[in-house]
Amino acid sequence: MNLLRALTPVLVVALAAGCSGGPGDQGDQGNLGTVPPAGRPSLAPSATASPTSPPASLPVPTVPAVGGEPARFSPPALRVEVITRGLEHGWDIGFLPDGSALISERPGRFTLVRQLRPGARATRVSADFSDLFARGEGGLMGLVVHPDFASSRLFTTCQNHGPGGRAIDIRLVTWRLAGDGGSATRVRDLLTGLPTAGSGRHSGCRPSIAADGALLVGTGDTADGALPQDRTSLGGKVLRLNLTTGEPLPDNPFAAAAQPAERYVYTYGHRNVQGVAVRPGSGQVYTAEHGPRVNDEVNVLRAGGNYGWDPSRGGTAGGYDEDVPMTDLDRFPDAVPAIWQTGQTTQALCAATFLTGSLWGELDGALVVTALRGAKLVLLRLDAAGALAAIAIPPETNGEYGRLRAARLGPDGALYVTTTNGSDDALLRITPEAAP
Ligand SMILES: [Ca+2]
Numbered sequence: 001m002n003l004l005r006a007l008t009p010v011l012v013v014a015l016a017a018g019c020s021g022g023p024g025d026q027g028d029q030g031n032l033g034t035v036p037p038a039g040r041p042s043l044a045p046s047a048t049a050s051p052t053s054p055p056a057s058l059p060v061p062t063v064p065a066v067g068g069e070p071a072r073f074s075p076p077a078l079r080v081e082v083i084t085r086g087l088e089h090g091w092d093i094g095f096l097p098d099g100s101a102l103i104s105e106r107p108g109r110f111t112l113v114r115q116l117r118p119g120a121r122a123t124r125v126s127a128d129f130s131d132l133f134a135r136g137e138g139g140l141m142g143l144v145v146h147p148d149f150a151s152s153r154l155f156t157t158c159q160n161h162g163p164g165g166r167a168i169d170i171r172l173v174t175w176r177l178a179g180d181g182g183s184a185t186r187v188r189d190l191l192t193g194l195p196t197a198g199s200g201r202h203s204g205c206r207p208s209i210a211a212d213g214a215l216l217v218g219t220g221d222t223a224d225g226a227l228p229q230d231r232t233s234l235g236g237k238v239l240r241l242n243l244t245t246g247e248p249l250p251d252n253p254f255a256a257a258a259q260p261a262e263r264y265v266y267t268y269g270h271r272n273v274q275g276v277a278v279r280p281g282s283g284q285v286y287t288a289e290h291g292p293r294v295n296d297e298v299n300v301l302r303a304g305g306n307y308g309w310d311p312s313r314g315g316t317a318g319g320y321d322e323d324v325p326m327t328d329l330d331r332f333p334d335a336v337p338a339i340w341q342t343g344q345t346t347q348a349l350c351a352a353t354f355l356t357g358s359l360w361g362e363l364d365g366a367l368v369v370t371a372l373r374g375a376k377l378v379l380l381r382l383d384a385a386g387a388l389a390a391i392a393i394p395p396e397t398n399g400e401y402g403r404l405r406a407a408r409l410g411p412d413g414a415l416y417v418t419t420t421n422g423s424d425d426a427l428l429r430i431t432p433e434a435a436p
Pocket of ligand 1: 307
């Protein structure tokens with residue numbers, strides 16, 4: 001209980017600041033939680049579980065959950081700089097070869113930040129969002145810049161599609177940015193048919209590019225209890241596809257499935273995945289996932305793995321029963337336990353990315369996760385095999401900036417984070433205080 005005792009003073013302050021509100025993405029900020037792990041895999045995820053290696057029939061190992069609190073470490077002091085303000089729910093950040101950053105904002109807006117330093121000039125990028133369905137948690141969401149952007153000027157977003165205000169689906173859309181950065185035009189719908197809710201709830205949706213160039217997409221279950229365990233639905237999954245063609249990759253775990261949607265599925269049994277991070281040098285992929293009122297999760301992905309969320313209780317419960325465990329090992333003994341759960345309060349974990357480079361000193365290699373409701377960054381140190389070794393909450397970003405959403409490592413090695421409080425949101429640049 002040492003961790004709990006250490007956090008108690010902060011918890012009291014956070015509670016005094018008020019912590020009402022619903023679960024997940026729409027919750028209030030300020031609820032710290034206790035960061036206990038609900039599970040620690042005794043069988044470390046294999047470093048060979050890369051996106052390129054698994055055969056379709058790879059069995060998911062049985063990994064017993066072993067409770068226990070993680071070790072805590074004291075992070076070095078961080079410097080936080082406000083690069084720009086005036087954003088509205090900055091959802092994701094893409095870095096361009098000219099040193100600028102492209103930000104997607106949930107109501108349906110691209111903003112180009114021309115320099116990555118405080119006081120940077122931010123300009124609007126005109127784009128057609130006439131079909132965007134921006135409601136609740138849905139709208140314009142994640143974004144990836146294509147690796148060949150210097151020649152193609154392509155980037156791909158994930159967004160709710162609903163012309164005339166009627167929710168149709170969530171889709172991946174590829175855009176081309178004009179040479180002057182003043183406008184973006186649609187090139188193609190890369191993938192359509194991701195389910196959506198009329199409320200916008202649990203829309204996901206985080207694209208990230210894996211080490212092998214595959215596009216990985218974390219999706220949400222749209223608060224439909226049947227979807228997470230239904231491998232023929234694209235909701236409540238991590239998808240894996242070709243960034244150029246939109247086709248599922250031939251070495252996906254269910255590539256031979258009769259139903260075309262299932263061929264995209266890399267992992268299933270998820271609730272709402274909004275963080276997808278590729279561990280440098282290992283090919284391991286980590287996700288951050290919203291829990292219900294408890295147990296947000298950080299997971300390491302295994303191709304074909306079931307992550308154990310089933311609010312339909314095997315189809316016996318109608319609707320969406322959120323009292324089931326985030327990883328239901330009774331119903332799915334082969335489900336893959338999280339490497340960390342937030343415990344009895346929700347942090348509303350959102351984005352995830354790895355800190356890498358000598359700039360970060362002792363934090364080099366740590367996984368950083370943003371929290372919406374928790375309004376903080378969480379740092380996770382992993383061991384060589386990929387299991388959680390220790391955890392820290394930097395005080396500089398604990399409540400100071402409100403809800404934090406996007407997290408991407410910039411070309412300068414600094415961490416860039418967006419706030420998501422709804423008005424005058426900021427792009428933050430975060431580096432170790434001791435860095436030059
Ligand atoms: Ca799970």
